Amino acid sequence: MDLDSTPLARPAAAHNPSSPSWQGGKAIRLRPSRWLVSNQTNHWLKISCPHGTILCLSPLERDREVSLNELRVFRLEDHERAGDVSLLPKAFHQEHMLLSIFSTGCGLATLCGLCGLVLEVLQRLKLIKSAPGRVFLVVAATLLLGSLLLGGLVDYLRAKEGIPRTLLNWTHKQLDRLLLFVICTLVPAIVLFSADHIQDHVRQVISSPLTADRTSLCIVVGRLLQLVFITLFSVFPALLFFAFDRERLGTLREKFTAQLFRFDPSVKSKRDISARYGRQMDEVYGPERHNGTVRYLPSRRSPLFVASLMLALGWTLTFLSTDVPPDSSGGTDLLAYFVPRPHPLTFGFLGAYFYSLNTLFRGYARRDLQPKTYSHITIRIFLVMILTWVLEELWALPVMERLQEQHMLHALVFLVGIVPETGLVLIQETVRSSAKVFKRVLRFQSAPIIDQHAPLTSLDGIDLYDRARLQDEGVTNIEGLAHHDLVELMLQTRIPAPQLLDWADQAILHLHTNVSGRNEEPPRMLDTLRQYGIRTATDLLDAHEKAVHRHEEVAFLSILSPCEMQGALRMQTLLDAIHNEEWIDNLRCWRKPYAFQVRQLKPPAQSANPPEAEKAPPARGRGTRKYEPMLTTVST
Numbered sequence: 001m002d003l004d005s006t007p008l009a010r011p012a013a014a015h016n017p018s019s020p021s022w023q024g025g026k027a028i029r030l031r032p033s034r035w036l037v038s039n040q041t042n043h044w045l046k047i048s049c050p051h052g053t054i055l056c057l058s059p060l061e062r063d064r065e066v067s068l069n070e071l072r073v074f075r076l077e078d079h080e081r082a083g084d085v086s087l088l089p090k091a092f093h094q095e096h097m098l099l100s101i102f103s104t105g106c107g108l109a110t111l112c113g114l115c116g117l118v119l120e121v122l123q124r125l126k127l128i129k130s131a132p133g134r135v136f137l138v139v140a141a142t143l144l145l146g147s148l149l150l151g152g153l154v155d156y157l158r159a160k161e162g163i164p165r166t167l168l169n170w171t172h173k174q175l176d177r178l179l180l181f182v183i184c185t186l187v188p189a190i191v192l193f194s195a196d197h198i199q200d201h202v203r204q205v206i207s208s209p210l211t212a213d214r215t216s217l218c219i220v221v222g223r224l225l226q227l228v229f230i231t232l233f234s235v236f237p238a239l240l241f242f243a244f245d246r247e248r249l250g251t252l253r254e255k256f257t258a259q260l261f262r263f264d265p266s267v268k269s270k271r272d273i274s275a276r277y278g279r280q281m282d283e284v285y286g287p288e289r290h291n292g293t294v295r296y297l298p299s300r301r302s303p304l305f306v307a308s309l310m311l312a313l314g315w316t317l318t319f320l321s322t323d324v325p326p327d328s329s330g331g332t333d334l335l336a337y338f339v340p341r342p343h344p345l346t347f348g349f350l351g352a353y354f355y356s357l358n359t360l361f362r363g364y365a366r367r368d369l370q371p372k373t374y375s376h377i378t379i380r381i382f383l384v385m386i387l388t389w390v391l392e393e394l395w396a397l398p399v400m401e402r403l404q405e406q407h408m409l410h411a412l413v414f415l416v417g418i419v420p421e422t423g424l425v426l427i428q429e430t431v432r433s434s435a436k437v438f439k440r441v442l443r444f445q446s447a448p449i450i451d452q453h454a455p456l457t458s459l460d461g462i463d464l465y466d467r468a469r470l471q472d473e474g475v476t477n478i479e480g481l482a483h484h485d486l487v488e489l490m491l492q493t494r495i496p497a498p499q500l501l502d503w504a505d506q507a508i509l510h511l512h513t514n515v516s517g518r519n520e521e522p523p524r525m526l527d528t529l530r531q532y533g534i535r536t537a538t539d540l541l542d543a544h545e546k547a548v549h550r551h552e553e554v555a556f557l558s559i560l561s562p563c564e565m566q567g568a569l570r571m572q573t574l575l576d577a578i579h580n581e582e583w584i585d586n587l588r589c590w591r592k593p594y595a596f597q598v599r600q601l602k603p604p605a606q607s608a609n610p611p612e613a614e615k616a617p618p619a620r621g622r623g624t625r626k627y628e629p630m631l632t633t634v635s636t
Contacts, residue, residue, distance in 0.1 A: 034090040035071050036063040040270040041084060042261040044598040049073045057085070060258055065090065079601055083271040105147030110174065112140035176301055177242065183309050184234040185227070188316045192223050222337040226319045229338065234312040237356060238304045240364050252367065253285045256490065259497045265589045277487060284491045300371055307374035310381050314349040347410040348388040351417020352381050362465055368494040372472055380420070387423035388413045394430050419464065454478040454514065459506045460535070461499060469493055482507035486583055505536035505587050512577050528560055537578050538591045544575060
């Protein structure tokens with residue numbers, strides 16, 4: 001049967017305030033003829049209509065296109081009110097084309113504006129006689145005006161804020177980028193060209209660029225190359241944040257929703273997820289709009305600017321050198337401008353920058369770049385500076401007389417920039433071995449500078465950078481990971497959910513079997529379980545259930561001790577303790593094979609007077625039939 005041949009009727013959503021076509025007490029300007037229906041559950045949905053036709057939706061399927069007649073025949077708006085499906089009007093085809101033109105126009109306007117400004121400055125400095133700088137500025141203004149008009153048209157089609165909001169957002173983004181380049185360029189330029197002899201060479205080259213001597217020209221070119229490299233090295237980490245793919249936040253939200261269906265057995269539909277975790281998801285991904293798009297929440301950009309300023313100053317001090325050796329031709333060796341200064345602070349900064357690049361790249365690959373990452377970089381630079389100063393003082397002690405070479409100190413502070421705990425351990429051991437007074441205080445394990453109890457790196461798969469990312473969220477050891485809010489960690493860190501939940505599963509078992517309490521003694525229970533292939537808490541519970549099913553429970557309970565009675569008691573106590581853990585049921589639900597269900601949704605019966613029926617619904621078993629979905633389990 002052709003559904004499009006049925007008579008066209010106005011759907012009930014036209015007067016239903018809860019439907020997407022009714023917003024703010026008035027209907028949408030245009031009633032679209034095509035709609036997008038999405039499955040809000042993790043079950044197969046079979047929606048039948050009185051004509052015998054069935055509409056099948058796969059679990060969490062999005063944007064199945066239906067016509068206006070299909071919307072009426074399948075009574076999809078009734079199923080939407082029940083929370084099984086969601087309905088959205090299909091976007092205009094012209095919207096995507098206008099968005100592309102808007103982005104291209106803004107980019108060309110920015111490029112033409114920068115070219116025009118550069119040409120005008122060069123012309124005012126009389127370095128060039130005539131240049132079409134004003135032409136570029138006029139073209140940039142024209143492109144910008146046209147792009148803003150297109151942006152306003154797109155906002156009008158989307159029924160959003162309009163042209164003023166578009167202009168404000170675009171201006172805010174451009175000012176952020178301009179401020180970033182000013183910080184990373186102006187500060188190093190002031191430092192590099194502040195010396196008197198540098199200014200003399202610059203005046204000589206600008207006044208007579210063709211007749212200037214070779215030495216002045218090489219010095220000016222060398223400083224300019226330094227400025228270019230310092231700007232590039234300083235602005236690159238922040239550019240990763242601006243180039244971060246934020247248009248896929250909707251995809252990340254849908255992926256996290258699918259993971260919650262598997263992790264939390266108590267949620268049955270997206271409505272349940274929104275009621276329980278909606279506020280947390282909005283804080284991370286931004287609120288979801290009525291048209292299915294996601295609006296990214298504006299965040300504070302000040303950590304980016306502070307981190308960029310620290311990197312610019314660090315690279316300036318690294319390349320800053322007043323004594324540049326001449327080459328054989330009587331000029332200046334340009335490569336000498338890119339040799340770092342032989343100072344401990346320089347190599348400590350290089351180690352911190354090495355660590356920062358690796359951290360930012362991993363965050364960029366995981367789509368996990370946040371302003372707190374740049375705050376962590378700034379704090380690490382400060383810590384490395386303090387540790388470097390202390391290590392310089394310790395390097396002059398008699399106990400360090402065998403390591404008086406500065407090259408060893410430079411290599412050490414570079415490692416301290418990557419792992420600051422290395423410097424703390426060295427300081428602790430040096431103080432213990434050189435001062436008898438402090439020996440009496442620090443010789444016991446009860447007063448360690450660094451507490452190595454249950455570090456996160458004891459778990460399989462956690463390296464230095466993963467440990468630092470978890471520490472940003474307040475997880476500093478195994479106990480913190482086992483008892484932290486796992487849903488919050490999945491949202492904030494964006495570490496792959498199978499990997500993060502496996503770490504939490506390991507942490508629970510490690511917490512209950514590491515009976516020694518310190519790493520100096522081997523955890524015997526954990527080693528014994530590892531010999532049987534048990535590495536997580538859910539592995540232990542599953543192995544126990546299978547042993548009970550095979551009638552081998554007595555042998556299983558005695559694997560921890562040769563004495564059958566003692567081993568059974570220890571294993572049973574361990575199982576009881578693990579069963580009391582907060583997240584163990586969710587982890588077991590995650591580990592189980594997933595089975596889909598098929599829900600057959602029957603439409604409610606037609607009522608002769610729908611408004612009265614809505615006001616006074618009939619009792620069960622009489623009058624209008626109640627909406628009751630049917631469940632059929634399908635094994636996969």
